[in-house]
Amino acid sequence: MRRAVVFAFVWLQDGFVRLFTHSVNTHKILLGPGIEPLRWQLGRWRAWRTFERAARRVPAYRAFLAERGVAPRLRGAALAAEFAALPEMDKDSYIKRWSIPERCVGGRLPRRGVVVDESSGSSGVPTSWVRGRDERLATRQLLQVGFSRTATTLRKQPFVLNAFSLGAWATGMNVTTSLTEVTMMKSIGPDRDKIVATMREFGTDYTYIILSYPPFLKALFEDDRIDWAQYDIVAAFGGEGISESMRAHILRYATTAFGSYGASDLEINIAIETEFTVALRQALVADPELAARLTRQREYGVLPMVFQFNPYDYLIETNAEGELVVTIVRKENINPRIRYNIHDRGHVLRMRDVVPALRSRGHTQVLAERFLDLPLLFHYGRSDLSVDYNGAVVAPDALRDVIAGDPVLVRAVENHRLISFEDATGDRQLHIALQLSDGAGMLSAAEAGPRIVAELRRMNGDFHNAIRTAPAGTLPTLAFYPHRAGPFVGDGAKLKNEYVWQLAAGEEGKWGLDLDWAAER
Template sequence: MAEAFAALPEMDKDSYIKRWTIPARSVDGVLPRHGVVVDESSGSSGVPTSWVRGRDERLATRQLLQVGFSRTAETLRKQPFVLNCFSLGAWATGMNVTTSLTDVTMIKSIGPDRDKVIATMLEFGPDYTYIILSYPPFLKALFDDERIIWEDYDIVAAFGGEGISENMRAHITKYAHSAFGSYGASDLEINIAIETDYTVELRQAIAANPELSSRLTRQDEYGVLPMIFQFNPYDYLIETNGDGELVVTIVRKENVNPRIRYNIHDRGHVLRVRELNAVLREFGLEHVIRQQFLDLPVLFHYGRSDLSVDFNGAVVAPDALRDVLSSDQSLLSAVENHRLVSFEDASGNRQLHIALQLTSKATTEGTFEAASYRTYILERLRSMNGDFNNAILTSPEASLPTIAFYPLRTGPFTSDGSKLKNEYVWQLGPTAPQDWELDLTFRAQKSRASAD
């Protein structure tokens, strides 16, 4: 049986989702007449993709979210009040969170609107524990807002859509007494795995000990500290293929649209708790083991493998930037190379910088109209990718994307040509602007250009 299963080909969005219609991907080739909820994502392609979720699978998602919520609620001194600040409307996460938690708690579905969050907390006062759910950049900007005295309130933060650094967690927990993340994907389910006390302490121990990191992770290979989650193996079978990518099978047979060996093009791997604990004992980390609540397998997640970056819950691909550059002859002639640079600034804000290297000719002549093209490129990317546009509209001002043109072999392109292949994505640390002389002076605007 195991050999037969392993022989099944991997599926992904291009080979499976785009190839077949929604009914063709459904059990028995038809969609149920009732009980189906449709949400959507547009991702890096910009073309909205609808995802159908039947009653049984929504129940499973609801139960998992409610279990996580109940465990949090057990530790609270005050009545919980959930503020759902994920994007609402057709987007998957916000809608599913609301429907899943309505039966078990008091909830207000606000969306990523700081003004409404603060107004709600001021109106209801400090007699509740506010469980604020959103993307990390929103949480960072919210807690930086000085219109409310945060120490007067009891807060729990939960995030999804992208990972965080431990520096960012430390910043959030100045205001919230805990901050936990969730891992999911519209292609699969919104809540496949969750951070726990055990995985957070494990991640912090790995961050502090390079030797432990080399024993347990692939941080040296991928250049990023992995997010660490636990998941239910009775719901999900998670494999790692030869390219280091996660291949996920939803084990439940009730799903309207089954997923069997689905590759979402994220890097990662799984370890059993007993394997991890054996290594932790070698390093004298008994205090980490004591945080273990459930003997569930542990997922190490390193981000996307398809050279895309996350920005405020949206996926931005260098191929999309390439297509924008190719769409205009002047741009195509003037730009030598392009790069998406993701980093955390000194204030803990996650930043996306779009870097463009001019050709030798454009650098020498100095006649290229860079100013007008910065706006053009951002507008085109927003038009192509609805999620990216929504991420800009809901992003705090300090985290809006920046864009700059650089003369040949300057700034982040100083060492270009030293490697055989171009690097189209950089994931950098907080010292990036100083180390790489990034020009962060031109920042995107939330409003759209009238010509769009």
Template sequence: MKRLLAFALVALVDGAVRPLTHSVHTHKVLLGPGIEPLRWWLGRLRAWRTFEFAARHVPAYRAFLAEHGRDGRLVVKGSLTEALRGVPEMDKESYIKRWSVTERCVGGRLPRRGVVVDESSGSSGTPTSWVRGREERAATRQLLQVGFARTASTLRKQPFLLNAFSLGAWATGMNVTTSLTEITMIKSCGPDKDKVISTMKEFGTDYTYIITSYPPFLKSLFEDDRLNWADYDIVAAFGGEGISENMRSHILRYAHSVFGSYGASDLEINLSIETDFTVALRRAISADQRLSDRLTRTGEYGVLPMIFQFNPFDYLLETNDDGELVVTIARDRNINPRIRYNIHDRGHVLRMRDLLPVLKELGHEKVVEEKFLDLPLLFHYGRSDMSVDYNGAVIGPDALRDVIYSDPELLEAVENHRLISYEDANGDRQLHIAIQLTESATSAAVLDQARFRAFVADELRRRNGDFHNGIRTAPEGTLPTVAFYGHHTGPFAEDGGKLKNEYVWQLPQGGLDRWEADLSHVVARE
């Protein structure tokens, strides 16, 4: 009876809500203040319904559950949240790669019409194809349009969106173009600085240019001196990876707003967004150790989290025992459902009702004044499977990024960075911290590399106590090394051939030999 009543309620709510989502303006009603508890509760009911729907109608999911000794019914004896946590997690290895695309679809088949196929970047291996039906694409389009409308409503000039995400089959670039074409002026340039700059020169200064891309491209674009950036009105929107607050401040020298969103090809490209409130909160956390200790796991991961807001009506976000995000897309109309999908990102959720008392207690009333939506918060620390182990410590590329961008001189001079773990001739695991200089910094040769090698090592140790202890107790001959490399040299010689930067390499024995890497700069033990 509980199941029937819950699903009847969800069907009633979905029937009432669906007409509201057909318009950007009416969709905003669903994000209005004061109904967060209802959204939270209904989202869990929808996740329950979607789980049982997928178990009945998706052949791969039915087989996946059987392997875990589960049937397709959720028994709710206590809280619904705890019952859902008992559903087995899936990920790319355990589910996506083991069954065909059609077996993972509702009814075991792909619809004849209305399906779009896009790809993930393949940054962790071979690119994977993802299929998206009409309902899913409509939901993505509505969310992107709502976010865009919020930004456009604050602009003084006509918006002109320059889509500098990678185009072709890649999920983000394609979805941004198809979702926003009908509501704004748009040119899909791809990550091509020449095209972006020539377009802005051609159309002039009468527009607000909303430039969307990956953070490294935005940094490189704004450092190009072929344009007098001060003459142009610019909003920067990024995705694909996080940024430090120093990087945001750097970009704000050229753009009057800088916002990011969080998504994944495995799931959807716009699961959550930054708002004025989340940016203010992140900056407060960065400046106040007390607030950081109360709200984040920065001490554990060594990185300041990105902070986003998401709609719990559409997405159920959980954290497992390993600190990884587990995501359920609550809509039952996706042709390829994902139930408790582990994207292997570190993160956790905090509800607004639990956050606001802490902010007031610690004297951050100004942050509270920035509150835009009473949606829950997602704290995101980067990928859990893009890190290296060193003598019992875990170091992630986001931590190295935050260190590099914490110094203005380094931020200007560095184009890319990489953590390289390899095995030496003696069979010992080694860690090499490689930092690539920009083309201009390479030719100018003015960076005090000795000072900044020490700075990078000291800051990593200060921010990550496990790494500090790992260095103090490391066996002889296994201390990490830090080196700067000229533009497109050494480990970075072939950069630019892939969609996204590679920040972590796990190499076989003697893996650095091919570049004659500079290993003389050893991190001091004390």
């Protein structure tokens, strides 16, 4: 009986949403204040309904559940616990094992209205993601709601410059298709020359909303061919996080700088930074006690990005390993993802948990910021031993395969490490460190480096594009180190090798990194 009542209620509110929220203004009703518990509960019910629909109608998901002995229905009692017991899926356990049609509702792709975009991770094999008409409409509405919140504060007509990578890449494609109908836009891609030329041509009568990856934005604003003080700029970024010192640098040129969280595997713009989350993050920097109460910074060694998301659209959980598990609760998605593990570290807090901590620590300036009563997503970066570089995800396993495929390197190199750090000027850097075996002769980075980086670029299309568009002074560096020297001085002390380091600003000097040789474009 409860199932029937819940499903009838969810069906009715879905009908209300479809009937009345095809415009941005009416869609904002679902973001109104004071209904956070309702949004939360509706989201869980919608996730329940979407799970049971996928279990019935998606061949791959039926097989996935059967392999694990999971019933295709939930009882409805203690729903949160029942849902959390469902098996997680990820790219290896689900996406790579079944074809795209098998992962679709009804076991086939619609004949019309499907857009295909792609991601290319560390394996170098592009993964295609299919998005139907209704889900693209939902994504478009969410992007437009966020855009409208920004646009209402502007003094001049907005002009969006989309500087994300163009082509079949998910972010650039979806931004263009989602915002074209509500604003003036030029999709340029990460090309500084064209952005400078466009701004010179159109002049200073617009507020330019520039969307791109953080390193590109920083390099763009340091371009002295344009007098940035004469222009109104809003910066929006994705693909990777930034430090608050980097944000402060960007804010020398832009009036605001906000980021968003998403993934090709799921959707772009799942969660966004707001005035409130930025103020909260800055409070976490200033107040270690507050950070200890709200975050896992001490555990992960990194300050999290802080976003807000709508639980009516996304159910976000954290598993025992501290990884985010995301369910897109809308039934319209033709390729459902139920409890999808993107292998990012993070956790969720609701406003009712955060506000008391801010009050007790005296952070009244944070509470004074305009905010939505949406839950908060604390994001600490990748959990799968990868690093971000200029919007690309670079995995140490790819470097391992390059070494293993080279007859000289496979004999000479004992260990490898990807080292990410922020230099003194605020630029994010990637250093490829290779430890030589005991007794091996020194190799030349200038000779071996080009072929190592070239092979990594061949294997990983995102990394290739990231190098091609990297700002000056931020190309990856590579060096060989004698056995147990430099960043490998402590190797052997732990049971497992470390393949990724995320260094705090200024720590590169502590480890004696050799940064002389840099990749070429």
